[in-house]
Amino acid sequence: MEAEAQPSVDKLGLKRDESLGLAPHCPAVGFSGTVVAESGASLEVVLVCNGKCKEFGVDNVGTVPAALTAFAAINAVKPDLVINAGTCGGFKAVGGAIGDVYVSTSVANHDRRIQLPGFTEYGVGKYGCHPAPAVKSAVGGKDGVVSTGNSLDWNEDDMRLMKANGATCKEMEAAAIGWACSLSGTPFFCLKAVTDIVDGDRPTHEEFLENLGRAAQALQGAIVAAVGAIAGRPLSAI
Amino acid sequence: MEAEAQPSVDKLGLKRDESLGLAPHCPAVGFSGTVVAESGASLEVVLVCNGKCKEFGVDNVGTVPAALTAFAAINAVKPDLVINAGTCGGFKAVGGAIGDVYVSTSVANHDRRIQLPGFTEYGVGKYGCHPAPAVKSAVGGKDGVVSTGNSLDWNEDDMRLMKANGATCKEMEAAAIGWACSLSGTPFFCLKAVTDIVDGDRPTHEEFLENLGRAAQALQGAIVAAVGAIAGRPLSAI
Numbered sequence: 478m479e480a481e482a483q484p485s486v487d488k489l490g491l492k493r494d495e496s497l498g499l500a501p502h503c504p505a506v507g508f509s510g511t512v513v514a515e516s517g518a519s520l521e522v523v524l525v526c527n528g529k530c531k532e533f534g535v536d537n538v539g540t541v542p543a544a545l546t547a548f549a550a551i552n553a554v555k556p557d558l559v560i561n562a563g564t565c566g567g568f569k570a571v572g573g574a575i576g577d578v579y580v581s582t583s584v585a586n587h588d589r590r591i592q593l594p595g596f597t598e599y600g601v602g603k604y605g606c607h608p609a610p611a612v613k614s615a616v617g618g619k620d621g622v623v624s625t626g627n628s629l630d631w632n633e634d635d636m637r638l639m640k641a642n643g644a645t646c647k648e649m650e651a652a653a654i655g656w657a658c659s660l661s662g663t664p665f666f667c668l669k670a671v672t673d674i675v676d677g678d679r680p681t682h683e684e685f686l687e688n689l690g691r692a693a694q695a696l697q698g699a700i701v702a703a704v705g706a707i708a709g710r711p712l713s714a715i
Numbered sequence: 716m717e718a719e720a721q722p723s724v725d726k727l728g729l730k731r732d733e734s735l736g737l738a739p740h741c742p743a744v745g746f747s748g749t750v751v752a753e754s755g756a757s758l759e760v761v762l763v764c765n766g767k768c769k770e771f772g773v774d775n776v777g778t779v780p781a782a783l784t785a786f787a788a789i790n791a792v793k794p795d796l797v798i799n800a801g802t803c804g805g806f807k808a809v810g811g812a813i814g815d816v817y818v819s820t821s822v823a824n825h826d827r828r829i830q831l832p833g834f835t836e837y838g839v840g841k842y843g844c845h846p847a848p849a850v851k852s853a854v855g856g857k858d859g860v861v862s863t864g865n866s867l868d869w870n871e872d873d874m875r876l877m878k879a880n881g882a883t884c885k886e887m888e889a890a891a892i893g894w895a896c897s898l899s900g901t902p903f904f905c906l907k908a909v910t911d912i913v914d915g916d917r918p919t920h921e922e923f924l925e926n927l928g929r930a931a932q933a934l935q936g937a938i939v940a941a942v943g944a945i946a947g948r949p950l951s952a953i
Contacts, residue, residue, distance in 0.1 A: 500738060500790050502899040532897060533837035539827055540865075541891045544779045545786055552738050588826055589777055590866035592920040599771035600865070627778075627838070627865070628828035632872050653779045659770060661740040682830040 478536040479506075480689060481563055482526050484697035489704065491524055498553040504528035504537055505546040518709025525550045539627045540586075540653035547657035558607065558712060559665045561654045562700050564692045565623065565646035566681060567671035572619075574671065575688050578699045579621030579646050580613040581606045581667035584655040587638035587647075588626035603642065604655040607664035609715050615706035616668065616699040621645035623667050625652035629681050639675075647675050664712055668703060670696040716774040717744075718927060719801055720764050722935040727942065729762055736791040742766035742775055743784040756947025763788045777865045778824075778891035785895035796845065796950060797903045799892045800938050802930045803861065803884035804919060805909035810857075812909065813926050816937045817859030817884050818851040819844045819905035822893040825876035825885075826864035841880065842893040845902035847953050853944035854906065854937040859883035861905050863890035867919050877913075885913050902950055906941060908934040 485491075491508035499505055508524045527537035527546045537546075547559060561581075567573025582605070589600035613620065624644035626635055631647065639647060646669045658665035670692040673684035707715050723729075729746035737743055746762045765775035765784045775784075785797060799819075805811025820843070827838035851858065862882035864873055869885065877885060884907045896903035908930040911922035945953050 500786070502786070502790065504898060530837055532842070533833065533840070535833045535837045538829065538834065539838070541778050541782045541894060544783055545895075548738070548740070548783055552740065586865070588865055590868050591776065592867055592918070593924070595771065595773045596776065596867075599768055599773045600777070602771070604770070627824070627826055628872075629830055629834075630828050632870060634866075634870050656779060657783075660742060680830070686831070 478538060479526055481693050481696065482524060484693050485562065485700045486524060488697050488701055489522060491522060497523065500549045500552065503545065503549040504542065505549060507550070512704050512708070514705040514708035516705065516709055520704055520708040522704060523550065523554050523556065539649050540625060543650035544653040544657045547654040548660065551657065551661050551663055556663060559654065559658050559663050560703065561651050561667040562696055563648060563650065563669060564672040564689065564696065565648040565669040566673045566675040568645060568676050569674050570676050571645050573645060573674065575674065576691055576695045577671045578616050578618040578695055579669045580609055580616065580618040581623045581651065581669065582620050584623045584625060584651040584667065585642040586626065586652045587624045587635050587642060587644070588628065590634060601642065602652055602656060604659055606666035607712065609666050611706045611710065611715050612703045615702040618699065621669065623648060623651040623669055625649060629685065631675065668696065668699050670699065716776060717764055719931050719934060720762060722931050723800065723938045724762060726935050726939055727760060729760060735761065738787045738790065741783065741787040742780065743787060745788070750942050750946070752943040752946035754943065754947055758942055758946040760942060761788065761792050761794065777887050778863060781888035782891040782895045785892040786898065789895065789899050789901050794901060796945070797892065797896050797901050798941065799889050799903070799905040800934055801886060801888065801907060802910040802927065802934065803886040803907040804911045804913040806883060806914050807912050808914050809883050811883060811912065813912065814929055814933045815909045816854050816856040816933055817907045818847055818854065818856040819861045819889065819907065820858050822861045822863060822889040822905065823880040824864065824890045825862045825873050825880060825882070826866065828872060839880065840890055840894060842897055844904040845950065847904050849944045849948065849953050850941045853940040856937065859907065861886060861889040861907055863887060867923065869913065906934065906937050908937065
């Protein structure tokens with residue numbers, strides 16, 4: 478969502494970039510720039526949002542636009558690394574608190590139940606992420622499994638599958654972006670800041686709206702720290 | 716799924732086409748050919764499947780690959796019309812029976828519950844389809860609303876939203892393909908053949924596997940009849 482991205486666009490000094498070469502009709506919106514880290518090393522950063530839905534006028538959220546944006550951006554930019562940065566729900570049962578930042582070790586789906594031989598595992602679609610211990614250290618983050626579904630709330634099926642996934646983060650895009658990255662073998666991990674507590678007492682949509690600004694700030698700090706940890710390093714040392 | 720598409724590929728005499736110009740890393744598989752209808756009119760047909768998942772070895776099913784395939788194929792082929800042809804669950808409560816063929820009037824999602832202002836309608840994502848009364852007549856089909864989710868089964872949330880959508884067909888791709896088509900304004904409808912009864916007594920996966928061959932045959936007949944109804948006609952008269 479643009480509300481999640483704007484603080485990072487501003488902080489990194491990125492500019493709207495209409496020359497990325499995204500495929501025709503792709504609704505994604507790109508920003509780019511060269512970021513110089515505190516170490517003096519620089520990094521070319523392209524930040525891509527899913528854009529807005531023409532029909533309903535809101536940000537394109539969920540797995541379908543996320544996969545499309547990642548796919549189009551990868552083909553246009555040919556990045557060395559994709560980071561899915563965004564907000565998520567945390568789980569108090571595993572120590573999650575509002576404002577926490579997670580660095581993903583893997584991503585999986587919790588709303589694709591396909592009881593056909595061979596398809597069950599495809600539906601879960603668990604993918605390992607590129608290891609990023611230096612990033613985790615720089616952002617002061619925790620290791621986490623990011624579990625993806627197309628709903629902001631959850632029901633019993635979702636919770637059963639989130640638990641099976643070992644979820645520390647619940648959100649709506651990561652597994653689809655992981656799948657899109659896997660098509661081209663592009664290294665990938667997530668930075669996720671907690672806006673709400675999934676297994677808490679309050680409705681997700683209330684907590685989400687209340688804490689979106691705070692989590693977006695935490696995310697912005699994490700992205701800047703991650704850029705600092707990545708600039709000048711080979712992928713094997715991030 | 717390739718098992719759904721193969722009878723139609725064979726019947727229409729289409730050939731594997733690796734020169735469609737799909738975007739790099741797109742896993743979709745294309746077939747193409749010029750089909751001459753009984754009327755003598757001809758139609759250029761490109762049939763695209765989602766391909767197989769490299770990681771899990773099964774057909775790519777669900778909304779994410781479907782949207783990606785439609786998006787890549789539209790950009791490559793620039794079609795006048797997209798038809799999402801496939802199998803679905805029917806509802807006995809609204810007269811659905813195994814082997815029935817539906818022509819969609821609209822598509823919507825039943826697994827995207829987003830309780831944020833403005834996003835609820837986006838989540839449902841109901842899109843009207845291109846009217847196709849001549850196709851409906853030619854295939855002996857029924858009007859229907861195709862409701863999409865990423866699971867083969869359903870739970871109470873899914874059923875509540877399928878009812879709210881006025882669903883006659885439950886499947887796993889159509890609304891995502893409709894969204895992808897909407898990005899470029901490409902006219903779109905679905906042809907769906909019933910493999911199983913959603914509100915019946917038997918588990919979906921049992922009925923689905925048992926009836927997939929029969930429904931694929933019904934679908935093949937419907938696709939051939941649809942091609943016959945479309946060839947030589949303007950889009951306003953299909």
